[in-house]
Amino acid sequence: MRATPADLVVTGCTVLVHDEREQVAFRPDAAIVVRDRVIESVTGAASARDLPARERIEARGQVAMPGLINCHTHAPMVALRGLAEDLPTEEWFNDVVWPAESSLTARDVELGARLACAEMIRAGVTCFADHYFHMDRVAAVVAECGLRAHLGEAYFSSQGPRGREGALEFALRHRGTADGRITTALAPHAPYTVTDADLTATADLARAHGLPVHIHAAENRAQTDISVARHGLTPVEVLDRTGLLGTDLLIAHGTGIVERDLPLLERTGGRTAVATAPRGYLKFAWPTTTPVRALRAAGVPVGLATDGAASNNSLDVWESMALTSLVQKSAEGDPRWLTARQALHHATVQSARAVGLGDSVGILAPGRRADFVLVDLTGPHTQPVHDLAATLVHSARSCDVRTTVVDGRILMRDRRLLTLDLPSVVRELTGRLAAVTDRGHGRRIQDYDT
Numbered sequence: 127m128r129a130t131p132a133d134l135v136v137t138g139c140t141v142l143v144h145d146e147r148e149q150v151a152f153r154p155d156a157a158i159v160v161r162d163r164v165i166e167s168v169t170g171a172a173s174a175r176d177l178p179a180r181e182r183i184e185a186r187g188q189v190a191m192p193g194l195i196n197c198h199t200h201a202p203m204v205a206l207r208g209l210a211e212d213l214p215t216e217e218w219f220n221d222v223v224w225p226a227e228s229s230l231t232a233r234d235v236e237l238g239a240r241l242a243c244a245e246m247i248r249a250g251v252t253c254f255a256d257h258y259f260h261m262d263r264v265a266a267v268v269a270e271c272g273l274r275a276h277l278g279e280a281y282f283s284s285q286g287p288r289g290r291e292g293a294l295e296f297a298l299r300h301r302g303t304a305d306g307r308i309t310t311a312l313a314p315h316a317p318y319t320v321t322d323a324d325l326t327a328t329a330d331l332a333r334a335h336g337l338p339v340h341i342h343a344a345e346n347r348a349q350t351d352i353s354v355a356r357h358g359l360t361p362v363e364v365l366d367r368t369g370l371l372g373t374d375l376l377i378a379h380g381t382g383i384v385e386r387d388l389p390l391l392e393r394t395g396g397r398t399a400v401a402t403a404p405r406g407y408l409k410f411a412w413p414t415t416t417p418v419r420a421l422r423a424a425g426v427p428v429g430l431a432t433d434g435a436a437s438n439n440s441l442d443v444w445e446s447m448a449l450t451s452l453v454q455k456s457a458e459g460d461p462r463w464l465t466a467r468q469a470l471h472h473a474t475v476q477s478a479r480a481v482g483l484g485d486s487v488g489i490l491a492p493g494r495r496a497d498f499v500l501v502d503l504t505g506p507h508t509q510p511v512h513d514l515a516a517t518l519v520h521s522a523r524s525c526d527v528r529t530t531v532v533d534g535r536i537l538m539r540d541r542r543l544l545t546l547d548l549p550s551v552v553r554e555l556t557g558r559l560a561a562v563t564d565r566g567h568g569r570r571i572q573d574y575d576t
Contacts, residue, residue, distance in 0.1 A: 131178035133534050134160040137171045139185035139500060140514070142192065144489050148475050150467045152514050158190055160496040163305075163534040167492055181536070187504040188528060189518065191470075192488050193252025193497040194443040195477035197429030198340070198378040198401035200258045202238030204245065205230070205555060205562055206436035215346070215410050219574035223436055225565040227259075234562055236263035237555040243271045244546045245441050249524035250499040252532045254441075255376065255401070255431070255481045257313045257340050261296050269304040271545045272537045274497060276481045278313025278340045282572055283321045290314075290324060290331070297337050307533060309338075309482060311376070316342040317364045318349065318576040329369030338374035338482050341365075344382035346412045349576045351382075362387035371398060376480055378431070381407055381414045383421070392424035399480035401431040404449040406438045415457050418450070418464065418472070429480030430473050444524040447473045451519055466515040496534040499527050 141156040157174035159166040210222035230238075235258070246254060253274035256264055261279040268275040279296040281289030290312075297310035314320040314328050320341075332339050344350050344361040353361050362383060365371050371394050380400040383391075391398050402416035418428050430446045432438045447469050454464040464472075478488025487497045501522055503511065508521045530538040537545050 129178060131180050132159050132161050132166065133163075133179070134181045134183070134496070134531070134536070135174050135177055135179040136183045136185050136190060136500065137174050139188045139190045141168055141190045141490055142470070142474075143168060143491070144475065148471070148489075150470045150474075150515060152189075156190070158490065158496075158498065160531075160534045163496055165490060165492055165494050165496050168490055183500070183529060183539075185500050185529075188500045188502050189514070190490065190498050190500055191518070192474045192478075192490055193499050193530065193532065194250050194447070194473055195429060195481060195483075195488070196246060196251050196254035196432055196441060196443050197376070197399075197477050197480045198255055198257065198403060198431035198433060199242075199441060200434035200436075201242035201254060201256050201264060201441070202230070202235040202258055202260075203434030203436040204242045204441070205234055205238040205559070206434075207439055209563060210436060216574050218410070218437070220570065222565070224570040224572055224574070225567075226563055228569040228571045229562055229564060229567070230259070232260045232263050234555075234558060235260040236267060237551055237558070239264045239267040240271070240546060240551045241548075241555060242435070242441055243267055243273055244543055244548045244551065247271070247273065247530050247537050247543060247546070248527065248541070249442050249444060250501070250527035250530060251441065251443050252497040252499065252530060253481065253483065253487060255340060257378070261300075265300045265303065265308055268308055272307075272532050272535050274307040274483075274487070274532055276309045276311060276340070276483075278311040280313045280315050282315050282319045283324045284319070284572060290327060294331055294335070298335060301337075305533065311338045311340040313340045315572075316345070317353070317361045319572055322364065322368050325364070325368035325370055329373055332373040338376065339370055340376045340378070341370070342378045343380065344377070344387070345379040346407075346410070347382045347414050349382050350384055352576045360384060360387055362390055366390050373397070374482060375399070376401060378433070379403065379407075380416050380421070381412055383417055385420075388420055388424045391421070391426050394426075396425050396427060396479070399427040399429060401429050401480055402450060403431040403433040403438060403446060404453045405445065406433045408449075408453070409437065415453050418454050419458055427476045427479040428472055429477035442524050443473070444522070448519055466513065466519040469519045470515055497532050499531070500529040502526050502528045
């Protein structure tokens with residue numbers, strides 16, 4: 127009896143795989159077989175040539191690799207892309223961004239999420255961790271467009287108990303939705319905008335309901351210095367005192383993590399992760415970057431991120447991968463660190479662990495979810511290929527992604543988006559920009575005072 131056809135077979139590509147020690151390797155002239163939303167096999171192209179399939183992609187000249195994961199962003203902030211440029215952090219927040227955000231409606235957030243998801247699909251991102259407001263709208267967009275997402279409703283203590291309660295309600299209601307593609311987290315904004323009492327309550331809720339926590343902390347060295355001066359504790363020590371280091375915790379940025387924090391982070395046994403978004407740190411002229419080498423030595427997963435497009439100007443995790451490698455070389459004064467293979471490890475395995483999905487995505491292997499991208503390396507800027515890892519990290523660009531697949535569903539094929547109507551989104555969002563960017567009301571959602 128003839129076997130039931132596979133859902134998708136990709137043939138003729140080179141596949142980025144991981145060995146038993148999770149080291150990056152490449153399998154040439156290979157095929158990926160997808161059935162029931164998972165990878166059934168990674169095999170030789172000849173073995174899959176006559177395999178019945180509902181859909182086939184011939185991918186000669188392309189590399190199949192795990193989809194990129196944006197481990198920390200504020201997707202709807204694409205609506206504010208380019209609005210606040212060449213400003214110090216305090217002015218960026220207080221004078222422009224937080225006043226503009228106070229004008230955002232639920233519809234603005236939905237349109238921003240649609241534009242952001244289109245951008246990420248085209249850039250080879252298959253999963254993103256979002257930390258924002260009106261997250262019901264973001265969850266609806268994720269369900270529709272087919273991406274995977276780790277979502278948290280952001281809150282400040284200035285909102286009172288309703289902020290924390292709303293975040294919990296969102297997390298419980300949307301956990302496991304979109305056919306399991308949505309995971310959720312509690313999302314207090316930061317130790318400088320959320321009181322110790324609220325942080326402690328958040329830790330208690332996380333443990334009671336089995337939820338992770340996604341928070342900004344030790345974003346830059348100034349925050350750490352001010353926290354020590356005011357409280358005698360670093361931001362990471364505040365997280366420890368309030369119990370958050372006893373949860374599954376994702377820390378955004380961490381460029382202010384200092385040596386005294388490392389033993390605390392190491393004791394979490396990998397339950398605490400850090401997301402690094404180097405382009406924004408360069409724009410803000412922060413004097414330090416995420417200490418990736420020290421964190422890795424402490425067993426802390428470090429995932430790649432972009433932050434929101436208002437500070438980073440793009441949601442291009444491919445660029446974050448290249449910049450992470452280059453910035454770490456500069457910060458450590460060592461050209462041997464971070465290598466292209468190490469950068470790919472952070473973009474795949476480490477990023478998956480950072481968002482709590484290390485058992486399901488980040489590696490192309492049987493039983494893993496079928497989240498992958500096909501990267502075209504036939505362009506002049508990617509030829510010749512002497513070192514495939516270096517070509518992917520330092521020569522290829524996000525625009526070389528030809529096809530994006532999530533849960534076995536093709537979201538983009540040959541650069542054509544299949545699940546989002548980008549022109550209509552841009553038209554409507556453009557018509558709303560005057561209201562979004564109006565700061566004449568004099569309001570802001572919060573004060574930046576670390």
